[in-house]
Amino acid sequence: MSNQITIRQLSNHEEVSLLDFEFLKRYPWYTSNDYFYKCLEENIEGKRVTLMAYYAGTLAGCCHLLFASDYPHFKKGNIPEINDLNAFPEFRRKGIASRMFDELERIASKRSRLIGLGVGLYKDYGNAQIMYNKRGYVMDGKGIVYRNIQVIPGEQVTVDDDLLMYLIKELDNDL
Numbered sequence: 001m002s003n004q005i006t007i008r009q010l011s012n013h014e015e016v017s018l019l020d021f022e023f024l025k026r027y028p029w030y031t032s033n034d035y036f037y038k039c040l041e042e043n044i045e046g047k048r049v050t051l052m053a054y055y056a057g058t059l060a061g062c063c064h065l066l067f068a069s070d071y072p073h074f075k076k077g078n079i080p081e082i083n084d085l086n087a088f089p090e091f092r093r094k095g096i097a098s099r100m101f102d103e104l105e106r107i108a109s110k111r112s113r114l115i116g117l118g119v120g121l122y123k124d125y126g127n128a129q130i131m132y133n134k135r136g137y138v139m140d141g142k143g144i145v146y147r148n149i150q151v152i153p154g155e156q157v158t159v160d161d162d163l164l165m166y167l168i169k170e171l172d173n174d175l
Contacts, residue, residue, distance in 0.1 A: 049065040063100040136169050145166070
């Protein structure tokens with residue numbers, strides 16, 4: 001199966017249009033707001049790496065590596081962040097997410113001995129939580145955050161996509 005997977009870095013406006021089209025087609029909540037154009041600009045500037053995964057020649061998902069995280073602990077420690085992993089539903093369980101992670105970890109290892117990511121806390125993130133654990137990601141010990149602000153005991157927050165636990169992994173810098 002993995003020989004049917006190819007990974008490419010976002011590099012042009014046609015790919016931006018393809019990402020917009022595929023996200024709009026699959027996710028009713030998605031609104032472009034020039035998100036992938038911003039991603040393309042940041043790829044060109046070297047602030048981010050956006051990988052596009054193809055399965056048998058068809059776009060199957062994407063993921064990002066942010067070199068300057070919005071999460072304060074990663075920002076302070078200059079820890080690159082894997083962000084916004086998305087393998088389209090019909091392409092899941094084919095090794096696509098793992099291949100993107102392999103490549104992002106390889107890229108990050110050239111700049112850092114650590115890499116991190118944030119994961120949601122409700123059931124929809126269960127498969128991701130399991131995958132990250134299997135790949136060696138562990139809690140960073142900073143607790144949970146809501147919109148990148150630490151949640152204080154007794155405080156009430158909304159359980160949504162902004163309530164996260166951040167994880168970290170030590171990289172093999174020989175990759």
